[in-house]
Amino acid sequence: MIVGKVLGNVVSTRKSEKLIGNKFMIVEPVESMRGGIKHLVAIDNIGAGIGEYVLVATGSAARVGTDNEDAPVDAAIVGIIDEGTGME
Numbered sequence: 001m002i003v004g005k006v007l008g009n010v011v012s013t014r015k016s017e018k019l020i021g022n023k024f025m026i027v028e029p030v031e032s033m034r035g036g037i038k039h040l041v042a043i044d045n046i047g048a049g050i051g052e053y054v055l056v057a058t059g060s061a062a063r064v065g066t067d068n069e070d071a072p073v074d075a076a077i078v079g080i081i082d083e084g085t086g087m088e
Contacts, residue, residue, distance in 0.1 A: 002056045002079065004029040004046050010041055018071040019043070025077060027056055042075035055079035 004027035012024065023044045029037055040056070048054050054077045062076035063069045
């Protein structure tokens with residue numbers, strides 16, 4: 001999992017049928033978890049808001065987190081962080 005900060009959202013009117021009804025957010029991984037990735041788009045079924053720190057699952061775990069293992073999803077917000085240390 002990756003810890004990141006929600007920077008904004010993405011609106012897509014044309015997409016795979018398996019993604020209809022989902023919200024997409026732009027997430028910036030915290031510096032220590034970046035691994036060369038500056039930003040990623042994650043599906044959000046949790047209801048995260050801009051400015052919140054979130055837990056992001058990637059790869060096949062992301063599809064499981066969306067309850068749709070057939071969806072073309074590579075990153076999913078699976079939790080909103082209430083508090084933590086060492087994130088910056």
